Amino acid sequence: MSTAAKPSGAPKLDAEKDLVIYSHSPLFYWWPVWAVGFILALMTLIDGGRMAIVPHDTEARRNWRIEISRDNFETREGLILPKDKHLYPDKSVKPEEALPDPEKPQVHMAHSKNLGVWFAFVLLLIIIVSSVPLRGLWSIVIIVSLILIVTIFALLDWWDPILSAITLLRIHINLGGYVSISLALFIIWAVTFFFFDRQTYLIFSAGQVRVYQQIGEGEKVFDTTNMTFEKKQNDFFRHWIVGLGSGDLKVKTGGPHPEEFDLHNVLFVGNRVKQIEQRLKSREVV
Secondary structure (H helix, E strand, O other): OEEEOOOOOOOOOOOOOOEEEEOOOHHHHHHHHHHHHHHHHHHHHHHOOEOOOOOOOOEEEEEEEEEEEOOEEEEEEEEEOOOOOOOOEOOOOOOOOOOOOEOOOOOEOOOOOHHHHHHHHHHHHHHHHHHOOOEOHHHHHHHHHHHHHHHHHHHOOOHHHHHHHHOOOOOOOOHHHHHHHHHHHHHHHHHHHHOHHHHOEEEEOOOEEEEEOOOOOOEEEEEOOOOEEEEEOOEHHHHHHHOOOOEEEEEEOOOOOOOEEEEEEEOOHHHHHHHHHHHHHHHHHO
16 A cells, blocks of 8 residues: 555546546435425426515405596405505615505415425425435335335325325425525535535556545555455435435455445445446456
């Protein structure tokens, strides 16, 4: 084993022989949150609804009779405020009177309450998946438990009252809320995925492996003789549902003083292991 200073910039690779493998942070699994957020923002924009903020006890009716002009009355739908109540003033316009013009409905808001419920559900699910490991038997236990709960609730006819109660839940997020949350999370995710995560890597070639684990630390170079690899994809929800085939990779060097390196959240880890095996076989051929 030898240690060398890390070269500046990206690692220099041989396109035909070198294979670089990056370890990713758990933030990688948060991509469904910003993806769903952008989709819901688009759905909110297509919906075309606007949000109106009114005082308490405002009455909504479809048959208000209003005076358009003298001797001209029409029936309109609308919201009527209680007596002595006023619409919230438009703060973007400098008031010239004691009672400034009211704020007009401008904020985009979808009428459906399901959009906000979906976003909250995805957010809570990703928090659990990315923070709580459900490896091996635990994944099977959770899946079997969910199937049993669904079956038992169906046999007891509990789903109708539960779904009726859920319909009372209303979560509304405006267009700006979806865009700001999703855009900020996407920027953090992209910077972490494409920059910070690429500071920890392993480079496999036909006869050696180069390891770089921390910023400011030199690369460690090992011979691949008697080197072993262990792939871990035992978290069904994290590795397969959200990770799209990701997994953990453990590398153990040979020799009298072996070292172990754990690379977490490696994308397409199964395919990566096959590529590593091909690199090791190419050394035997040489």
